[in-house]
Amino acid sequence: MENKDTNTQGLGRSFGAWLDDLRAFLRGRFSLDDDKAQRDEVVAAISKGVEFRGVNLWVLIFATMIASLGLNVNSAAVIIGAMLVSPIMGPIMGVGLSLGINDFELLKKSLRNLALMFIVAIITSTLYFLVSPLSSNSSELLARTVPTTYDVLIALFGGLAGIVAQTRTDRTSTVIPGVAIATALIPPLCTAGFGLATGQMRFFLGAFYLFFINSVFIALATYAMVRFLKYEKKAFIDKTRERNVKRLMMVITLVTFIPSVVIGFHMVRVSLFEAVADKYVTQVFAFPHTRVIECNKHYARGKNPSQIELLLIGEPLGQEVIENARTQMRNFGLEKTELIVRQANTEDKIDVASLQQSYTDLLSEKNRRIEEMSSQLKRYRVTNVEVNDISREVGTMMDNIAAISLMKGITFDVGGTPRDTTLVCVVTPQDSLRPIDRTTLERWLRVRTKVDNVKLFVER
Incomplete structure (x- = not known):
């Protein structure tokens, strides 16, 4: 019995030693202490990037023009180039850093320059689209008007990558340009300018909403990483002023971040609903002679329930088939969702001309893109040597x-x-x-x- 107890204790000590070694290994691998810059050095570097005057202001104008041109001609490569040039990340990271270290002066400077940047970019893009002969709604423009869950996640993780790169002694890595491309801050501002120039407020509001969400979550990621790195907060000689500043900054933090987090969770719920709805429609409405040509999904708002609205063509479905489809909604967790089915031969009138026009526009856009890619291919193609x-x-x-x-x-x-x-x-x-x-x-x-x-x- 003593030998058994001794062996058990020995195994316990061996397992404990192995866990300690594993923790030490993981701590060493994931540690951010290596190559970490001093706090004051990081604050100085980010504060320098916050300022928008001289070169930074001109570069912002040029980047906005490049992005507007890219959106106008529907060129993703040009838009990516504009995102690389744009210095727009500076004030946003400055907001997150200032909230993390209680630097009220840096916060005011960051917000002031962020507002200046926003106004300059909006004015520049609006003026461009006012004089541009091209005013069609390209796919790149449309993509900058509806924020999704993925935009929130990209902004969050992009902001984390950006602030981690800024806290290193070597800031010459490709992380910051990569974050600028991934988070795509300048294209929504140009799309907002397009909305103002063409009088389409839905473009302006949607694009501004996307820019706001991206900016807030980049700032939130910066704030979280600064607190994780335990940067020393700014001290005040006047304790009363320090207490007032802390309260004010706490209010600013709550007013800015909490609504954005709530919006983010709402967007996640909407995305999950749309994914489940797509799965339901694909599986339940798979008929050999009937096709779903349009599927509109509306997430619940207030007292209005969620809706799935389908437009069908082909062989009409009987009422019993549609009712059977409704009963299957509970299998997908859509029991509180309303299903609306419209068919070509029912009392619901379908605007065939409008539908035809929308598909014609879509086909024209695809043909234009094919011609553009074909011309680029001809440009780079070289005939074989005999x-x-x-x-x-x-x-x-x-x-x-x-x-x-x-x-x-x-x-x-x-x-x-x-x-x-x-x-x-x-x-x-x-x-x-x-x-x-x-x-x-x-x-x-x-x-x-x-x-x-x-x-x-x-x-x-």
């Missing part, structure tokens, strides 16, 4: 060549702009001691392939 014929010809012209490899491509500059077509030729000699007339071979290749830029390499 290697078989050239290899035989060069073998006849020069007797010391055993093999030849040809490849044609495009040379780009460091900015990603195509510059010239390049022909790369690799020659394997029969006898490495005998020279190959490189000048003659290069001149012949230029004439034969009609490519001026020839790069010739001879294997040794």
Whole structure:
């Protein structure tokens, strides 16, 4: 019995030691102490990025113009470039940092510059869209008007990544540009300007809502990381002033963050409802001769229940089939949801002309995108080199060549702009001691392939 107790105690001590080693290993792996910058250094760096004057202000204007152009021509690449250029992250992170360290002066400075940034970006984009000859609602514009749960999560985790990068001694990493791309702050402002310029307030309100949600959750992530890193809060000599400032900042924090968190949870519920509704429609309304051509989902608001409104074409469904579909809603957790089914031959009148027009517009947009991508493909496509014929010809012209490899491509500059077509030729000699007339071979290749830029390499 004593041996058994001794073995049990020994196993217990071994397991405890293993857990201690595991905790130490995980603590070392996930520690943020390595390469951590000093608090004052981080505060100074973020405070510097908060200020919008001179270069920062001009860069913001240029970034807004680039993003507006990208939205206007429906180019995702141009929009990404604008997000990389934009210095918009500075004031937002400044708000989160100031709330985390009780720096009221930094908070006022951040909010003041955030307001300036917002006004300048809105004015710039509005003026652009007022004079722009293109005013159609592109897919990139429409995507910046309806915030989703994913936008909230992207902003939250993007803000965490951004503040972690800012608290390192080496701030030259690609994290900040990556966060700027992921959170997409400048395109919603440009979409809001489009809404003002074209008189479409739903665009303005939707885009502003998306920008506000992204900004708040980036600031919230910054605040949370600052508190996690236990940055020392700013001390006041006057204790009465310190108490008043803390109360004021607490009120600002609650007024800003709590509604946003509530909105975020509401968006999660809406997203879950829409996902379940899509699953229900896909599984229950799978009929061989009837198709769902439109599915509108409305989440509950106030006393109004949630609704799923379907538009069907094809063979009409009987009332008993529709009632059976309604009874199946409880299997998907949609028992409190109202189902509305509209069919082409019922009393509900379908605006066929409007429906046809919407699909025509959608098809036109897709065709335009296909033509755009085709033109880009033609721009970068290079015809194949006739290697078989050239290899035989060069073998006849020069007797010391055993093999030849040809490849044609495009040379780009460091900015990603195509510059010239390049022909790369690799020659394997029969006898490495005998020279190959490189000048003659290069001149012949230029004439034969009609490519001026020839790069010739001879294997040794």
